[in-house]
Amino acid sequence: MGLKRNRSRNRVRTMLVAVLTFALLATFVVRLADIQLVRAEALNAEADGRRGVSQTIFGTRGPIVDAAGTVLAESVDRWDLTVSPQYTRDLVPEVDGVATALTGGEALERIAAITGDDPLDLEAMILAELERDPDSDYLLLASGLTAAQYEAVRDLGLPYVYLRLNPQRVYPAGSVAGNLVGFMGQSEALAGVERSEEDCLAAEDGTRTFDRGADGTPIPGSMVTDPAVDGGSVQLTIDADVQFQAQQLTAQYTSQLQARSGTTVIMRTDGTLVAVAESSTVDPNDPTASDQRDRGSRAFTAAYEPGSIFKTFSFAAMVDLGLVDPSDELSVPWVYTAPGARVRDAKSHEVMQWTAAGVLVNSSNSGMSRLAEDMDRADYYDYLYGFGFGEQTAIGFAGEQSGVLHDPASLDPQTNLTVLFGQGISATPIQLASAYQAIANGGEHLPARLIASCTASDGTVTTTPAGDPQRVVSESSARQTLEVLEHVVTDYGYDTFPIEGYRIAAKTGTAQMAYEDGSGYDPSRMMISVSGVFPVDDPQFVVLTLFDSPQTVRTSGGAIPAFHDMVNLLIRHYDIPPSTTPASDVPLEWTAGE
Amino acid sequence: MSTAAVIDLRALPTPAEQQPERGRHLRALPAIAPRRAPRLVHGIVGLVGLAGIIVAQLGLSVAISESAYRLSALQGESTALARTEQTLAEEIAVLSSPQHVAVAAAELGMLAGQPSQFLTLADTATAGGPDALHMQVPAVDAFGMHVPNALLSEIPQAAVRPHPGMLLPAGQTATGTADRSADQPTPGSLLPTPAGE
Structure with missing residues (x-):
């Protein structure tokens, strides 16, 4: 009997231990589940709050x-x-750990x-x-x-x-x-x-999270870093030295001419911009110091009626269409009349025996109207679109304007003539420079470019594509137009224009400015400009300079010294050698009986 | 009681069956070998091993946290140095801005150089570069710079340091070199003390 009692006591004891063990285990499991699963989030947050630190790592803008x-x-x-x-209080040495009271x-x-x-x-x-x-x-x-x-x-x-x-x-x-x-x-x-x-x-x-010790030192192994990604670097096609000098000259001429503003655009023959100088220019370190109107770039945002520098494109179009040869002979009175239209030259003159080249060199509105008698305006507008007018340039500058080209079919008889010399259409200085680029580049238009590339922080370079060249006029038409424009520099009557030894083609323009409310032209406001290409034998640069409302010299002659200095500056800066070919000898006048 | 009876009834034959075999199988248990006493050396080895592990772990953890402090200090130093570098780079960028270079050149009495001359291979002549600019106005006039730079006004205009052979205004001698050196930081003073950020 004693053995039996012993055995059953043993069994009870074993059971008791097993039950206790399981109960203990169950408690731990429950507790574990409670901590790890049920309250995990709250506890983690509390723990992080006690010792975890989260810092923002600022990425650097490119x-x-x-x-x-x-x-x-x-x-x-x-x-x-x-x-x-x-x-904010007085600091005491014993409390704040400073050496002396402060x-x-x-x-x-x-x-x-x-x-x-x-x-x-x-x-x-x-x-x-x-x-x-x-x-x-x-x-x-x-x-x-x-x-x-x-x-x-x-x-x-x-x-x-x-x-x-x-x-x-x-x-x-x-x-x-x-x-x-x-x-x-x-x-x-x-x-x-x-x-x-x-x-x-x-x-x-990016962010950096880590657990910190009592003194703020990160606890080893607790650091989790989500690195910041720096911005990419944008490279412009601008040459800062030329930009500075062009800006300085533009500012000096603007103040000499007492003009409202001055703009100079310098473009390479491949469509990349070298400088876009404006006076006044905003200092981005302190934009509020500048007038609201000076905070952008007028070269992109201010379309205007360009006037006579636009004749270049009419002439090139007519030569390309085969309607005009530079040596065609005309008798040009100073007034031209057509049904419902009447255009005059800037100055009265007797009937001149000019060649077609002479008409362009002397900037005769009447002569241009006469030359364009046989030109379908729809064809002409096709050329203008080809030169890039009527749409934003490929640069897509903030606030860039596209200029206005009306439907050629709906032109009134007067505008039908004035579009030949840059009235009744509007264009930005960048568009004008870009159109001259097509003439400089053998008749092929390339999209204007300001951004050369974007280099991401990981080193990937995204280059702005050069774009497909669009042939606007034939190479021969472009060359003939440039050769005629060469005579503007040498024979227009300004000795401040030419630079000896260099073949430069340019066209001057004195544009009328419309009132801002559109009620006709403001007689006190003129936009004087010169746009050109050089060297003619191997064109490298397009230069366009214009001044708004000059007071001291109010004809295009005022912009000629500025154009001369810009070209001069480029020749010096880029060490451009003198031209090795003789200037063109296309006749400007003719005499009966020759 | 009936249950006990049943048990008894079943139980009875069993001892009766087993009893005859009990005597035959009795045998003496083999003598238990006396257990050897644990040797001291094992205990020592175990304890020393344990102590070794603890000490090693302690040392390792001390080394790691020591490195953590060092890392933290070095990172602080690196941040401070990066700041210094940035400050200096910023200063250089402003000082090398076209405006500053132009003004400094004008103060030194420098003029724009002559344009390049070009040799022609056909004959012995040289072809000159362009003529002079029509605009002959200094970069800075009474109204300040034509192309302003707000950052330049914040940087004190460095006095031109006279150098040997430099043309100086009458009555001025080439002193100031010593004064200038006072503006230069002494070597090492630019290194900021490392600080925990």
Whole structure:
């Protein structure tokens, strides 16, 4: 019997231990599930809050550089100085761990000495904030601190000061190409390439999360980094040196002519822009200092009726259509009348025996109308579209205008004639330069280009494609037109025009400006311009310079010295050798009986 | 009781069957070998091993956290150096802006160079470059620069450092070189002290 009792006692004990063990195990499993599954999120969040730190890694917005790599725009680190007004107080050595006592006033004086502010202003700001909200924990005292200022403020060791990274955009070259580069607002790009190339330039911010020890040191192995992606670098086709010099000359001529504004466009024969100089130009470092009208680029955004420099395209079209040969002989009176239309030359003259070339060189409206008698305007407009008028250029600049080309079938008899010399249509300076590019490039039009490439932060380069050349006029028509225009430089009567040894083709223009409300032409407002191509034997550059409402010289002669200086500048800068071929000898006048 | 009876009834024959065999199979148990006492050396080896592991782990973890501090300090230093580099690069970019170069050149009395001359292979003549510009106005006039740069006004205009052979205005000697060097940071002073950010 004793054995039996022993056995059953053993069994009970075993059962008890097993049950207890299972109960314990079950408790642990339940607890585990509770912690790991049920309350996992809340607990993790609490743990992260206690020791986890999440920092934003700021990506750097990409720079904008010129063709040679000169930086026109870049992002730099700047800091905002913020304070907690409610904790702004006098510092005591025993409590705050500072070497000597530092009163709030002294601290503000030191801050002000670093930031260049008035300490009383800072104090007033803090008091005003405390007045508004006694528990205020945030006040922006100063912004845009440089690295040196940042370190100086940090070394003050003020516990109530917090320095916040706030990257900013600077433009080291100031207003050089400021019209093209554009500028940034508080958070977004407002103008120019900054705006149009946002996709390339913009950076992606990253984050860094880690657990920190009591003293802020990251605990090894806890760091998780989602790296920031820096913005790409945009390279322009602009040459900053030429841009600067062209801008300087444009500004000097604008002030000499007392013009409202001046614009110079320099383009290579392949359609890339070398310089787009304007006066006045915005300094993107301080856009608010400029007039609202100066903050963009008029060369892209201000279409106007170009006037006589447009005759080049009518002439090229007529030569290409086979309607005109430069040596055709005409008798040109100063007034031309057609049913419902009447055009006059700028100055009265007797009936002149000009060749077709002579008509263009002397810029005769009457002669051009006469030459174009047999030209279908629909054909003419096809040429104009070919030259790129009536639509935005391939650049797609922020706010770019497309100009106006009316339907050729609906033209009234007067406009039917004036479109030949640039009235009744409108174009931007860029479109005009781009159209001259087609003449310079043997009759093939290439899309205008301002952006050379975008280099992403990983090194991938996206080059702006050169675009397909579009033949507008034949090579021979383009060459004949240039040869005629060469005579404008040599025979138009301005000795400030030619540069000895160089074959330069150009056309002058004095355009009338319409009133802004469209009620006809403003007699006090003229747009004087010269547009040209050089060297004629191997064209490399197109130069267009124009001045709005000059006061001292009000005819196109006023723009000629400026054009001369621009060409001169390019010859010097790019060491262009003199022409080796003789100038063209196409006759401008004829005499009966020869 | 009936249950007990049943059990008894069943149980009874069993001892009766087994009893005759019990005597035949009795045998003495083999003597149990006396257990050897655990040797001291094993214990020592075990303890020392354990201690070794603990010490190694401790050391490793100390080394890791030591490196963490070092890493943190170096990162702080690298950030500070990057800041210095950026500040200097920024300064260089502004100083090399066309406006600054033009103004500095004008202050030094420099003029635009002569255009290039070109040799013609056909004869012995040289072909000249272009004529002079019609516009002969200095880059800076009474109203400031024609092409302004807001950043330049923030940078104090560096005094032109006289160099040997430089033409100086009458009454001025080539001093100031020493003054200038005072503006230069002493080597090493630009290195900021590493700081935990």
